[in-house]
Amino acid sequence: MLGSPTSWLQVSPLESLVTRACDPSLPEPNYALHLEVADYINKKKANTPRDAAMLIARLANHRNPHIGMLALALLDTLVQSCGYPFHLQIGTKEFLNELVRRFPERPPPFPGPVMQRILDLIHAWKEGICATSRWKEDLGNIRDMHRLLTFKGYRFRELPRNNNQSLASASNIKSAEELEAEDREAQQAKLQELIRRGTPRDLAAAQELMKALAGANPDARPDYRSQALNELNKLEQKVILMNEMLDNVDRERGEKFVAGDVYDQVASILVGARPRIQKWISDAETDDPESLDTYLQINDQINNVLARYEAYKKGDY
Structure with missing residues (x-):
């Protein structure tokens, strides 16, 4: 038996949270909403990190570049807040291919804001979690994507050194x-x-x-x-x-x-x-x-x- 038309339009709590965080009416990223999404992912676990990553990758390629930039800001927050379960998902070929889906075979001389932000994120992951994570061997696809884009002629900007982040990492010792x-x-x-x-x-x-x-x-x-x-x-x-x-x-x-x-x-x-x-x-x-x-x-x-x-x-x- 088919459900009612309204049931077809129902969205999951995750979709609702992500959509709110990427609402085009937001003039800039709302980090309180970002943390709500992160808390939900960390609480639910299971397939939630994957669902979130793929949804955000699709939104990053939205025809409205403002939504794309909001989605990428959310993605950056989740990488910092959701740990290995989320890192594992951004390290999958499916996610990375979706993220760069709109990249042309030959790079434009002046990448747009969304493309540049994606390049910055991939470079930050390659220099960050791919080098420092305890499970960096599971993130090889990120390094491969970085290498592939470099081979195609895409250029990565040098990122500012984040002393606060490196200091926090150094002081975040853990018990057995x-x-x-x-x-x-x-x-x-x-x-x-x-x-x-x-x-x-x-x-x-x-x-x-x-x-x-x-x-x-x-x-x-x-x-x-x-x-x-x-x-x-x-x-x-x-x-x-x-x-x-x-x-x-x-x-x-x-x-x-x-x-x-x-x-x-x-x-x-x-x-x-x-x-x-x-x-x-x-x-x-x-x-x-x-x-x-x-x-x-x-x-x-x-x-x-x-x-x-x-x-x-x-x-x-």
């Missing part, structure tokens, strides 16, 4: 439990994608992944504790670096410290990491006493070097 949860979420997203593709090779890989998720081979389980300690060691190296830089301050001339200099950047990483360390200390008192001394030690080191840095900024050497 967080690393394990992150891995599990990534594996579940990958399993979903393998099953969706459904080729014999993909289904065989899905079967192996299901075994891993079920803990069938405990010997192959990553040592998340060691990974977390390795992150702490990197942070400790930042403390050592900061102390060494302060040791070499030109005290006679009264070296000036300015916002954004190398001292400020390293200090920002340490300041950003400190709340995480302090939370771990609080949790370790009951859940992980074995790690408590390690956390207390790095916390003291951070506090001491930051106090020293603040004193130096005031001229108190």
Whole structure:
């Protein structure tokens, strides 16, 4: 039995959210709406990241370039806010081919705003998540698309260095439990994608992944504790670096410290990491006493070097 005509026009909650975020009446991107879309994707998971990515890719090619630009702004926010499950989808051939669907075989001498924004995003992904993601091996199609467009003559602009983003990444250390949860979420997203593709090779890989998720081979389980300690060691190296830089301050001339200099950047990483360390200390008192001394030690080191840095900024050497 056919549904009523009104039922044909019903849209999913995701489509409704994305449409609102790309409404042509918006004079500029509405980041509050972007975060609503991101929250919905992160909550629903399953096929939602794929559905969102493909819908946005189609809107990016809308005949109204303003809608296209709004869609690309939303896409940029989701890449930053939705993690690996969304990264996996923008790394599929289907998505990338849809995104560049309107690119001519020979590049125009002066790309329009939408085309240029797409080029900027692909370049940013290639330089960003394709280089830094823990699962960068799953993002090879992005690198391939970047290479293909370069071969065809498209040119990518040098993007401004985003110090805030790199500092946030450096200070965003994770505990063993967080690393394990992150891995599990990534594996579940990958399993979903393998099953969706459904080729014999993909289904065989899905079967192996299901075994891993079920803990069938405990010997192959990553040592998340060691990974977390390795992150702490990197942070400790930042403390050592900061102390060494302060040791070499030109005290006679009264070296000036300015916002954004190398001292400020390293200090920002340490300041950003400190709340995480302090939370771990609080949790370790009951859940992980074995790690408590390690956390207390790095916390003291951070506090001491930051106090020293603040004193130096005031001229108190």
